[in-house]
Ligand SMILES: NC(=O)c1ccc[n+]([C@@H]2O[C@H](COP(=O)([O-])OP(=O)(O)OC[C@H]3O[C@@H](n4cnc5c(N)ncnc54)[C@H](O)[C@@H]3O)[C@@H](O)[C@H]2O)c1
């Protein structure tokens with residue numbers, strides 16, 4: 028029988044970058060009471076700090092990150108991928124002994140490589156990545172149930188203290204997520220396929236449609252049917268976040284793009300040669316994937 032927790036898992040939790048992801052963690056902590064006894068938020072943007080105060084989703088807000096982290100038992104970096112290593116390096120000297128630093132970044136391998144040498148051996152840095160989000164960003168976009176039933180992937184280094192990893196696993200489980208530990212390289216390959224390539228395709232297809240509308244002075248976007256509309260939701264995502272993801276997961280993303288191009292070419296050939304069986308088989312596989320996502324409560 029699983030034990031029902033009665034005490035907050037963390038005493039003081041500091042969120043660096045309370046945007047969509049960070050503010051969702053703060054809201055869940057407020058709603059639940061068993062995640063952290065006290066929450067502190069800090070952000071490089073004073074307007075974000077002011078908004079977090081207005082929304083009243085953190086117990087304390089400090090515009091000085093080195094002061095914000097000083098008392099924290101867990102410091103969670105919810106900043107864009109390109110900012111994770113510089114922020115971790117800058118804040119590490121201000122942590123109290125025994126504190127755990129973690130992140131929520133969408134890319135792992137290159138960020139961990141950038142951190143190499145910056146953290147003392149055995150430093151309690153536990154990389155994590157909730158596979159949950161929306162196309163919105165900023166502190167207004169978050170919600171307490173964002174992580175419920177979604178996966179959180181963790182990629183600890185070989186020398187990460189196991190009790191630190193266990194604590195961050197427990198934190199995500201209290202946020203409602205299912206957790207899995209994996210190698211950073213494997214993480215980046217999987218995410219290139221299930222998240223980064225779909226975003227690249229969505230941004231590109233919207234650009235193509237927009238250009239077509241301009242070229243033909245036509246109504247391409249006026250009559251956008253729901254298939255195209257679904258792409259526009261994904262394409263509405265934050266440019267800085269996605270710039271950083273694409274540049275930091277360059278190799279894995281380009282490899283997936285090559286595979287996709289080959290498959291798209293094969294589909295084009297099937298259409299060109301009237302290969303009805305191949306067309307049907309490709310569509311059938313797509314439907315099966317959608318069905319299995321629904322069965323796994325991921326759609
Ligand atoms: N949006 C998603 O769907 C999603 C899902 C899972 C993981 N992630 C990852 O989580 C992280 C946060 O994403 P988000 O969607 O919450 O972004 P967001 O844009 O909503 O929030 C990021 C916040 O970080 C702040 N910030 C930027 N640089 C900073 C710095 N140097 N110091 C302090 N604060 C800084 C920004 O001002 C902003 O408030 C990213 O690494 C992203 O890749 C995003």
Ligand SMILES: O=C(O)C(=O)C[C@]1(C(=O)O)C=C[C@@H](O)C=C1
Pocket residue numbers: 132133157158159160161162221222223261264
């Ligand atoms: O749901 C969305 O709109 C998202 O973009 C979330 C999404 C994804 O691609 O699934 C985006 C980036 C993350 O690292 C994890 C989740």
